[in-house]
Amino acid sequence: MTRRSSFAAGARDTLPMVIGAAPFGVIFGTLVAAGPLAAWQGQLMSLSVYAGSSQFIALGLVAGHAGLAVIWLTTLIVNLRHALYAATLLPHVAHLPARWRWTLGFFLTDETFAVMAGYYARQPRAPLGHWYFLGSCLSMYANWQFWTLVGLLFGAAFPQLQSLGLDFAMVATFIAIVVPQLASLPNFAAAVAAGGVAYLGQDVPYKLGLMAAVVAGVAVGMALQRWRSGGLEAGRREEEAA
Amino acid sequence: MTNTVMILGMAAVTVFVKAALFVLGDRVVFPPLLKQALGFVPVTVLTAIIVPMILSPNGEGLELTWTNPQLVGALAAVLACVVTGKQLLTIAVALGVFFTWQLGVLA
Numbered sequence: 403m404t405r406r407s408s409f410a411a412g413a414r415d416t417l418p419m420v421i422g423a424a425p426f427g428v429i430f431g432t433l434v435a436a437g438p439l440a441a442w443q444g445q446l447m448s449l450s451v452y453a454g455s456s457q458f459i460a461l462g463l464v465a466g467h468a469g470l471a472v473i474w475l476t477t478l479i480v481n482l483r484h485a486l487y488a489a490t491l492l493p494h495v496a497h498l499p500a501r502w503r504w505t506l507g508f509f510l511t512d513e514t515f516a517v518m519a520g521y522y523a524r525q526p527r528a529p530l531g532h533w534y535f536l537g538s539c540l541s542m543y544a545n546w547q548f549w550t551l552v553g554l555l556f557g558a559a560f561p562q563l564q565s566l567g568l569d570f571a572m573v574a575t576f577i578a579i580v581v582p583q584l585a586s587l588p589n590f591a592a593a594v595a596a597g598g599v600a601y602l603g604q605d606v607p608y609k610l611g612l613m614a615a616v617v618a619g620v621a622v623g624m625a626l627q628r629w630r631s632g633g634l635e636a637g638r639r640e641e642e643a644a
Numbered sequence: 645m646t647n648t649v650m651i652l653g654m655a656a657v658t659v660f661v662k663a664a665l666f667v668l669g670d671r672v673v674f675p676p677l678l679k680q681a682l683g684f685v686p687v688t689v690l691t692a693i694i695v696p697m698i699l700s701p702n703g704e705g706l707e708l709t710w711t712n713p714q715l716v717g718a719l720a721a722v723l724a725c726v727v728t729g730k731q732l733l734t735i736a737v738a739l740g741v742f743f744t745w746q747l748g749v750l751a
Contacts, residue, residue: 418735443647450655453662460654470650477654481661483689488665489674490685496669507663512693519686520731567746570714573697574721574738576690581725581734583687592684593691600692601699612692619688620681627680 408530412517412537419513420545422572425563426454427546431553432560433461441554448550452543453511455609456480479608486616487515494522498532506532509539513572520579588630592623694718711750717742 427448434444439461447457456477463473487510495503517538521531528534553560584590596619603611665672674682700707701714710716721738728734 418739439647443651446648447651447654450651451658452655453658456654456658460650464647464650470646470653473650474653474657477657478661481658484658484662485665486682486685486689488662489672490682492665492669492672495666496672498669500667500669503666503669504663507666508659510662510666516686516690519690523686567701567713567742569697570717570742571735571739573694573714573718574735574742576694577718577721577738578725578731578734580687580690581722582729589684589687593687596688596692597695600695604696604700604703612689615692616685616688619692620684623684623688624681 403528403530405530405533408528408533409537412521412534412539413541414537415521415534416513416517416538416541418571418575419517420541422569422575423454423513423542423545424549425566425568427549428553428557428560428563430454430457430461431550431555432557433458433553434550435554435557437461437465439464444554445547445550448546451477452509452546453477453481453484454546459608476608479610483512483609483613483616484510484515487512491515491518491522494518494526494531495535502532506535506539509536509543511539511542514538514542516576516579523579523583588623588626591626592619595619595622713742713745713750716745 430448431444434447435441439447447460451457451460459476459480460473463476468476488507491510495506498506514535518535521528521534525531580593584593596615598615599618600612600615603614605611606614696703698714698718701712707715717738720741721734724737725731725734
């Protein structure tokens with residue numbers, strides 16, 4: 403594995419996510435073109451904020467004449483899940499130089515987190531993993547910029563993009579990442595709990611339903627893991643006693 | 645002007661949330677219990693993101709029917725993943741079934 407091949411592998415493995423995100427980039431650009439922001443401000447938002455759901459929500463808040471503080475606080479809450487991603491991936495990047503950690507942090511998204519979680523599950527100690535990470539980040543970023551621009555310029559030409567269901571590419575990839583991890587009972591139960599709460603909480607604003615789902619899933623997984631290791635310890639004590 | 649300030653403020657907030665932990669690096673030490681909890685983040689958050697997209701793709705309640713291509717495609721993906729254990733093949737099968745369903749069976 404060279405730096406270049408690792409980078410290329412990261413970009414390649416992110417391809418389904420890139421396809422899935424494309425229509426949302428176009429739709430975002432279209433909404434900007436139809437709203438109070440200038441076109442260049444829409445592109446600036448994609449370039450600098452680079453977090454899809456908060457960008458959509460901000461457009462809604464601007465249209466509703468919300469104040470700056472409300473918009474910034476909403477951005478904070480909606481993007482809070484990224485801190486969870488960073489915490490999870492931290493052991494794999496903590497050794498890198500600061501410029502790498504700033505870069506990879508800036509480019510972190512749902513999609514790249516998914517790709518990296520799958521990658522590190524397969525190879526936890528890959529020495530060039532950060533090049534793979536960067537490949538995933540940059541293909542996702544370039545894609546978002548490109549489709550934002552297309553939406554800003556030609557949005558009106560693609561009225562039915564959302565109904566094509568290209569975002570299913572993301573669903574398929576997430577399934578391919580998650581299913582192999584369901585073999586352990588605590589993981590399986592955690593996923594079931596998270597999925598259930600996420601379904602019930604999908605209309606809760608600011609993605610808080612998603613956060614609640616993660617908390618519920620983690621709690622269930624931890625409880626089962628402790629119960630099992632407790633059971634193992636009890637078993638060991640019985641063996642020792644016998 | 646206000647809108648540009650709004651956007652740059654959003655960017656600052658988002659970069660802080662995304663990059664702060666990475667930038668702190670080795671200076672962040674998680675207690676063992678938290679480490680154990682973080683181990684469950686990938687499987688829970690990825691499931692939590694996709695389950696609503698599969699079960700109610702139109703945001704209008706539960707669609708547990710064969711006319712829901714997301715559900716059919718997702719079931720095909722799970723099956724392909726369990727049987728083959730291959731990631732790319734799983735994605736290919738899922739997309740194939742999904743688009744066949746959407747553009748062929750239901751059209």
